[in-house]
Amino acid sequence: MSQYTVKIEDVSFAYEVQPVLKDIDLKMKSGEFLGILGPNGSGKSTLVKLILNLLKPQKGNIEVFGQPVQSLKDRSSIGYVSQKANSFQRGFPATVKEVVASGLYGKLGLFRWMKKKDFEQVDQAIEQVGLTPFAKSNIGSLSGGQQQRAFIARALVSKPKLLIFDEPTVGVDTKSVSEFYDLIKKLHQQEQLTLLLVTHDIYSALSYVDRVVCLNKQLIFDGDKEAFIRQDKEILSRVFGDVQGTPYLHYR
Helix, strand or coil: CCCEEEEEEEEEEEECCEEEEEEEEEEEECCCEEEEECCCCCCHHHHHHHHCCCCCCCEEEEEECCEEHHHCCCHHHEEEECCCCCCCCCCCCCEHHHHHHHHHHHHHCCCCCCCHHHHHHHHHHHHHCCCHHHCCCEHHHCCHHHHHHHHHHHHHCCCCCEEEEECCCCCCCHHHHHHHHHHHHHHHHHHCCEEEEEECCHHHHCCCCCEEEEEECEEEEEEEHHHHHHHHHHHHHHHHCCCCCCHHHCCC
Protein backbone atom coordinates (compact mmCIF):
# COMPACT_ATOMS: atom_id res chain seq x y z
CA MET A 1 0.00 0.00 0.00
CA SER A 2 1.23 3.52 -0.82
CA GLN A 3 2.49 5.64 2.07
CA TYR A 4 0.55 8.54 0.56
CA THR A 5 -3.18 9.11 0.94
CA VAL A 6 -3.09 11.66 -1.91
CA LYS A 7 -0.38 11.92 -4.57
CA ILE A 8 -0.61 14.69 -7.17
CA GLU A 9 2.06 14.74 -9.87
CA ASP A 10 2.59 17.52 -12.44
CA VAL A 11 -1.13 18.35 -12.60
CA SER A 12 -2.46 21.22 -14.70
CA PHE A 13 -6.07 22.23 -15.33
CA ALA A 14 -7.86 24.94 -17.29
CA TYR A 15 -11.50 25.90 -17.80
CA GLU A 16 -11.60 26.19 -21.60
CA VAL A 17 -8.63 28.54 -22.21
CA GLN A 18 -8.41 29.93 -18.66
CA PRO A 19 -5.51 28.26 -16.74
CA VAL A 20 -6.46 27.49 -13.13
CA LEU A 21 -3.72 25.13 -11.95
CA LYS A 22 -0.23 24.68 -13.39
CA ASP A 23 2.34 21.96 -12.71
CA ILE A 24 1.10 21.04 -9.23
CA ASP A 25 3.07 18.44 -7.26
CA LEU A 26 1.63 17.62 -3.85
CA LYS A 27 1.68 14.59 -1.56
CA MET A 28 -0.25 13.88 1.66
CA LYS A 29 0.84 11.17 4.04
CA SER A 30 -1.65 9.00 5.89
CA GLY A 31 -2.83 10.68 9.10
CA GLU A 32 -1.56 14.13 8.08
CA PHE A 33 -3.51 17.36 8.60
CA LEU A 34 -2.84 19.69 5.66
CA GLY A 35 -4.05 23.28 5.36
CA ILE A 36 -4.30 24.89 1.89
CA LEU A 37 -4.38 28.69 1.65
CA GLY A 38 -5.05 30.88 -1.37
CA PRO A 39 -7.19 33.79 -2.62
CA ASN A 40 -10.40 33.46 -4.62
CA GLY A 41 -9.64 32.06 -8.06
CA SER A 42 -6.36 30.49 -6.93
CA GLY A 43 -7.47 26.96 -7.84
CA LYS A 44 -8.13 25.63 -4.31
CA SER A 45 -11.65 24.36 -4.96
CA THR A 46 -10.63 23.07 -8.39
CA LEU A 47 -7.87 21.05 -6.73
CA VAL A 48 -10.45 19.56 -4.35
CA LYS A 49 -12.71 18.65 -7.29
CA LEU A 50 -9.78 16.93 -9.00
CA ILE A 51 -9.08 14.88 -5.86
CA LEU A 52 -12.79 13.97 -5.70
CA ASN A 53 -12.66 12.99 -9.41
CA LEU A 54 -15.35 15.55 -10.25
CA LEU A 55 -12.91 17.05 -12.76
CA LYS A 56 -10.12 15.43 -14.76
CA PRO A 57 -6.69 17.06 -15.15
CA GLN A 58 -5.55 18.06 -18.62
CA LYS A 59 -2.03 17.01 -17.60
CA GLY A 60 -0.56 14.91 -14.84
CA ASN A 61 -1.79 12.19 -12.52
CA ILE A 62 -3.65 11.93 -9.22
CA GLU A 63 -3.62 8.90 -6.94
CA VAL A 64 -5.77 8.41 -3.85
CA PHE A 65 -4.95 5.53 -1.48
CA GLY A 66 -2.37 4.33 -3.99
CA GLN A 67 -4.86 4.03 -6.87
CA PRO A 68 -5.50 6.32 -9.86
CA VAL A 69 -8.36 8.50 -8.64
CA GLN A 70 -10.53 7.59 -11.63
CA SER A 71 -10.20 3.89 -10.66
CA LEU A 72 -11.01 4.33 -6.97
CA LYS A 73 -13.89 1.96 -6.24
CA ASP A 74 -14.76 2.90 -2.66
CA ARG A 75 -15.80 6.55 -2.95
CA SER A 76 -17.11 6.44 0.62
CA SER A 77 -13.49 6.38 1.80
CA ILE A 78 -13.43 10.15 1.10
CA GLY A 79 -15.62 12.47 3.17
CA TYR A 80 -16.33 16.01 1.96
CA VAL A 81 -17.76 19.07 3.73
CA SER A 82 -18.40 22.06 1.45
CA GLN A 83 -18.50 25.74 2.36
CA LYS A 84 -22.29 25.71 1.79
CA ALA A 85 -22.85 23.11 4.50
CA ASN A 86 -23.80 25.68 7.16
CA SER A 87 -26.22 27.78 5.11
CA PHE A 88 -29.50 25.84 5.07
CA GLN A 89 -32.65 27.93 5.19
CA ARG A 90 -35.16 27.51 7.97
CA GLY A 91 -37.96 25.16 6.98
CA PHE A 92 -35.78 22.86 4.87
CA PRO A 93 -37.71 19.58 5.20
CA ALA A 94 -35.11 17.26 6.75
CA THR A 95 -34.04 16.37 10.28
CA VAL A 96 -30.43 16.17 11.41
CA LYS A 97 -30.73 12.38 11.43
CA GLU A 98 -32.04 12.32 7.85
CA VAL A 99 -29.25 14.60 6.63
CA VAL A 100 -26.59 12.44 8.29
CA ALA A 101 -28.18 9.22 6.95
CA SER A 102 -27.96 10.62 3.41
CA GLY A 103 -24.19 10.27 3.74
CA LEU A 104 -24.66 6.49 3.41
CA TYR A 105 -26.55 6.64 0.11
CA GLY A 106 -23.37 6.43 -1.95
CA LYS A 107 -22.41 3.25 -0.14
CA LEU A 108 -25.84 1.62 0.10
CA GLY A 109 -27.55 2.94 -3.01
CA LEU A 110 -30.33 5.52 -2.95
CA PHE A 111 -33.27 3.10 -2.72
CA ARG A 112 -31.84 0.37 -0.48
CA TRP A 113 -33.24 -0.05 3.01
CA MET A 114 -30.96 0.87 5.88
CA LYS A 115 -30.22 -1.91 8.34
CA LYS A 116 -29.80 -1.77 12.10
CA LYS A 117 -26.02 -1.32 11.83
CA ASP A 118 -26.54 1.60 9.41
CA PHE A 119 -28.83 3.38 11.89
CA GLU A 120 -26.24 2.74 14.59
CA GLN A 121 -23.58 4.36 12.38
CA VAL A 122 -25.82 7.41 11.95
CA ASP A 123 -26.35 7.71 15.71
CA GLN A 124 -22.63 7.29 16.32
CA ALA A 125 -21.70 10.03 13.82
CA ILE A 126 -24.25 12.41 15.39
CA GLU A 127 -22.82 11.65 18.83
CA GLN A 128 -19.26 12.24 17.58
CA VAL A 129 -20.13 15.84 16.69
CA GLY A 130 -22.17 16.49 19.86
CA LEU A 131 -25.60 16.78 18.22
CA THR A 132 -27.46 13.87 19.84
CA PRO A 133 -30.00 16.21 21.54
CA PHE A 134 -30.80 17.70 18.10
CA ALA A 135 -31.04 14.44 16.11
CA LYS A 136 -34.76 14.88 15.41
CA SER A 137 -34.59 18.65 14.94
CA ASN A 138 -35.13 20.27 11.54
CA ILE A 139 -31.73 21.05 10.02
CA GLY A 140 -32.86 24.58 9.14
CA SER A 141 -33.67 25.38 12.77
CA LEU A 142 -30.06 24.90 13.89
CA SER A 143 -27.44 27.62 14.17
CA GLY A 144 -24.76 27.89 11.49
CA GLY A 145 -22.23 26.15 13.71
CA GLN A 146 -24.66 23.33 14.50
CA GLN A 147 -25.53 22.87 10.83
CA GLN A 148 -21.82 22.63 10.11
CA ARG A 149 -21.52 19.86 12.71
CA ALA A 150 -24.43 18.01 11.13
CA PHE A 151 -22.65 17.99 7.77
CA ILE A 152 -19.41 16.88 9.38
CA ALA A 153 -21.43 13.96 10.81
CA ARG A 154 -22.82 13.31 7.31
CA ALA A 155 -19.24 13.10 6.01
CA LEU A 156 -18.18 10.87 8.92
CA VAL A 157 -21.04 8.38 8.75
CA SER A 158 -19.48 6.29 5.96
CA LYS A 159 -16.26 6.04 8.03
CA PRO A 160 -13.91 7.74 5.54
CA LYS A 161 -10.12 7.63 5.71
CA LEU A 162 -9.73 11.08 4.11
CA LEU A 163 -11.85 14.06 5.16
CA ILE A 164 -11.83 17.23 3.02
CA PHE A 165 -13.14 20.62 4.20
CA ASP A 166 -13.65 23.41 1.63
CA GLU A 167 -13.80 26.81 3.41
CA PRO A 168 -15.76 25.34 6.35
CA THR A 169 -15.65 28.46 8.55
CA VAL A 170 -17.13 30.91 6.02
CA GLY A 171 -20.18 32.62 7.52
CA VAL A 172 -19.88 31.17 11.03
CA ASP A 173 -19.23 33.19 14.19
CA THR A 174 -15.95 33.25 16.09
CA LYS A 175 -17.17 30.88 18.81
CA SER A 176 -18.31 28.35 16.21
CA VAL A 177 -14.96 28.61 14.41
CA SER A 178 -13.14 27.75 17.64
CA GLU A 179 -15.52 24.86 18.33
CA PHE A 180 -15.05 23.60 14.76
CA TYR A 181 -11.27 23.37 15.13
CA ASP A 182 -11.55 21.73 18.54
CA LEU A 183 -13.89 19.14 17.02
CA ILE A 184 -11.73 18.27 14.03
CA LYS A 185 -8.64 18.13 16.25
CA LYS A 186 -10.45 15.51 18.34
CA LEU A 187 -11.52 13.60 15.21
CA HIS A 188 -7.98 13.77 13.84
CA GLN A 189 -6.56 12.27 17.02
CA GLN A 190 -9.27 9.72 17.82
CA GLU A 191 -10.13 8.49 14.34
CA GLN A 192 -6.63 8.89 12.85
CA LEU A 193 -8.13 10.57 9.80
CA THR A 194 -6.16 12.26 7.05
CA LEU A 195 -7.51 15.83 6.89
CA LEU A 196 -7.33 18.38 4.09
CA LEU A 197 -8.55 21.88 4.96
CA VAL A 198 -9.05 24.60 2.33
CA THR A 199 -9.22 28.02 3.99
CA HIS A 200 -8.79 31.78 3.55
CA ASP A 201 -7.65 32.18 7.15
CA ILE A 202 -4.73 29.84 7.76
CA TYR A 203 -3.90 31.54 11.06
CA SER A 204 -7.02 30.20 12.76
CA ALA A 205 -5.87 26.72 11.75
CA LEU A 206 -2.15 27.04 12.49
CA SER A 207 -2.39 25.49 15.94
CA TYR A 208 -4.00 22.39 14.43
CA VAL A 209 -2.46 21.67 11.00
CA ASP A 210 0.76 19.73 10.47
CA ARG A 211 1.63 21.41 7.19
CA VAL A 212 0.75 24.50 5.16
CA VAL A 213 0.39 24.74 1.38
CA CYS A 214 -0.05 28.14 -0.30
CA LEU A 215 -1.55 28.13 -3.76
CA ASN A 216 -2.21 30.68 -6.46
CA LYS A 217 -2.55 28.68 -9.66
CA GLN A 218 0.96 27.41 -8.91
CA LEU A 219 2.36 26.00 -5.68
CA ILE A 220 3.89 28.98 -3.83
CA PHE A 221 4.82 27.29 -0.55
CA ASP A 222 4.74 23.78 0.92
CA GLY A 223 6.19 23.28 4.39
CA ASP A 224 5.54 22.83 8.09
CA LYS A 225 3.79 25.55 10.07
CA GLU A 226 6.99 26.67 11.79
CA ALA A 227 8.61 27.38 8.40
CA PHE A 228 5.47 29.21 7.30
CA ILE A 229 5.44 31.43 10.41
CA ARG A 230 9.11 32.36 9.88
CA GLN A 231 8.40 33.51 6.30
CA ASP A 232 4.72 34.40 6.40
CA LYS A 233 4.96 38.02 5.23
CA GLU A 234 7.07 37.10 2.21
CA ILE A 235 4.93 34.05 1.39
CA LEU A 236 1.64 35.90 1.66
CA SER A 237 2.95 38.76 -0.49
CA ARG A 238 3.59 36.20 -3.22
CA VAL A 239 0.18 34.57 -2.73
CA PHE A 240 -2.05 37.64 -2.25
CA GLY A 241 0.03 40.55 -3.50
CA ASP A 242 0.45 43.49 -1.09
CA VAL A 243 -0.83 42.12 2.23
CA GLN A 244 0.09 45.03 4.50
CA GLY A 245 -2.82 45.67 6.82
CA THR A 246 -4.83 42.67 5.67
CA PRO A 247 -6.33 40.14 8.12
CA TYR A 248 -3.94 37.46 6.86
CA LEU A 249 -1.20 38.92 9.05
CA HIS A 250 -3.16 39.19 12.30
CA TYR A 251 -1.36 36.19 13.79
CA ARG A 252 1.93 38.05 14.29
